[in-house]
Amino acid sequence: MINHKQVVYQSQLDHKSKMVLRRRTRRRFKPRIFINRTIETTAIVSLLLTGFSGVGAMGCWGLEIIETNADTNIIISGWEYQKNKSLGAMLVSFSAFLGSSLVGASFSIQRDKF
Numbered sequence: 001m002i003n004h005k006q007v008v009y010q011s012q013l014d015h016k017s018k019m020v021l022r023r024r025t026r027r028r029f030k031p032r033i034f035i036n037r038t039i040e041t042t043a044i045v046s047l048l049l050t051g052f053s054g055v056g057a058m059g060c061w062g063l064e065i066i067e068t069n070a071d072t073n074i075i076i077s078g079w080e081y082q083k084n085k086s087l088g089a090m091l092v093s094f095s096a097f098l099g100s101s102l103v104g105a106s107f108s109i110q111r112d113k114f
Contacts, residue, residue, distance in 0.1 A: 036104070036107070039100050039103055039107070040104070042096065042100040043100040046093045046094070046096040046097040046100065047093075047097050049093040050090050050094045050097060053090035053093060054086075054090050056082075056086040057083050057086035057087045060079045060080075060086055061083050063079045064083060
């Protein structure tokens with residue numbers, strides 16, 4: 001017997017020689033679950049990227065100070081550019097975290113119907 005929603009298999013017998021019926025239902029795509037998981041993943045990834053960019057910016061800042069103290073003839077350091085790039089990435093990823101958290105909170109409030 002084949003139905004659109006379930007398929008019944010009569011292939012297994014248990015230890016008491018009775019027929020075991022297994023039902024396999026079709027998995028449906030649920031957009032609300034997909035959206036929630038996407039928002040959660042975006043929040044976690046952006047928070048991790050914020051942390052790694054912050055550590056990179058602090059490392060570049062330290063190397064910039066070491067390079068400045070080692071040679072006084074250098075006016076523009078390469079570490080300053082890397083530090084600014086890391087700080088910019090940190091700012092963008094933190095704003096992505098805040099945005100995804102706000103969207104997730106608004107979806108949960110809309111679902112709860114306050």
